[in-house]
Amino acid sequence: MKIKSINFTVLLLICFALFTQYTSMAQTITREQFRDSVQKLPYFSIHKDNYFVTGIPTNREINGSSADAKYQVSFKQIITRDKLPWDTYLFLTYTQKAFWNIYEDSFPFRDINFNPSLSLGKPIFNKNEELKGLAVAAFDHESNGRDSISSRSWNRITFSYVTRIFKHTTANFEFWVPFQYKEGNSDILEYTGLGEINIEHELKPDKLYFTLMVRKGLNFEANGTFRPRIYFNPFKKNRSNQYFMLEWYLGQAEGLLNYKESQSMIRIGYVIKTNEFSFFR
Template sequence: MSYRTKLTNTLIICCFCIFLGHGQMISRSELNDSIQNFSYFTIHKDNYFISGFPLTNDINSNTADAKYQISFKQMITRDRLPWETYLFITYTQKAFWNIYKDSYPFRDINFNPSLVLGKTVFDKNQKLEGIATIAFEHESNGRDSIYSRSWNRITASYITNLTKRTVAEFKAWVPFGYQNGNPELLEYTGLAEINLEHELKKNRLYLNVLLRKGLNFKAKGAFRPRLYFAPFGKNTSNQYIMVEWYWGHGESLLEYEEFRSMIRFGYVIKSNEFNFFRMKN
């Protein structure tokens, strides 16, 4: 068994071996009131600008880079649809920028719009237990010829608490429309991912880990831990300094087959999509 395979298996086992805890969760009425006060337009995933270098290659202007992401969500309606669901659209754009090379070229830009139907799930005491979604997603890099990469997928996700301070998102997808440009994509992205976030210090320090395994028996997939630190007092602006390590494949569509081990750090406006699951004091 290779070093990469052993490391991947160890990380997966560690992430699943978490003691399930309990706490005071938000109630149905409190959640409904919160949704009515929401802005229609909010951030979706993290919005960030980070820069860094590889851990497996020489560090120079060709290997160091910057990565940034812009992501937002627009609610279609605050009113509940049939089966107590909500409809919204999202858009995420991720760019890989060779800012240390002459002329500062963009290596790849990935565009990811989606249409999402979400449903809140409550326990027998009418406390929030989870949020389930089903979505249609498209992702492409907007290029043509041999550099074109795109795929479509129907995704299902579920967000819930694992412990008082740990929130998990389980996400799976059924892909289609990807065979022409990138027929081996699933060998590197797989059919599912797990996103875990642990609150180390309330409103100040968080650890987030994403795990993805390709459809193979080799160590293809991704392991991406992030550490967020808020240096700004009570942090009402939701701004953090972030350190990210990306280890694995599929970081960008254009080079999804390439293995990368990149460490980057920079500024982030953190996503608030896990906030409903923060235990109340």
């Protein structure tokens, strides 16, 4: 299945235009407030969303093999909260994502992806000493831990920039430089591209959020990813950042093992949502 109904190039251009037009918006956090916030952060915390979701395909027959569960565990360890040269901070991250065929008799794991990284973050301030964005450079390794013809892995240097583009909307722009990826998945960039855009809009504080992730593969075909999510918190108090999440994954490279396979999966489940970029809310 090709995603012919979605013009990823147009989406990327629109998002980039929004980025260049609105990143000059002033932020409300000063340099001193940011430093104080960093000192109060725990050394060990959530990195990306931690979730368990399950769902069904919309582009093929629904059965015990095509329906599945997906879960993710992700955390971050700050190595030092004292700023390094050039006003930077060093931290480690680890993310593990698994695809679990829970509707088959033996409950097999179809694919597990491991993604450790070493990252260097730098806050960006405007001329009024207000926080404008967060820039991160990271060394990323991702693999599925298998051998022989099922082995998949790639390394990349990733550059990202997070900023607020509207009053209740943040954007994370990522670009990566891949290396050592030819063995086992030499054409993976045709499906992952060289970057992605993540947009998050706060519909109701601590209650309702909408996010969108977009990628475009390095080819003239409609390979890439379009992944909207809705987060809803039904609880009166949300001290643990717990939500229910509805996700639609449309595209390729959801997992490493079958990165060429086109997916259209609707899933719903429980998530502990990351608040890593709550500075911009």
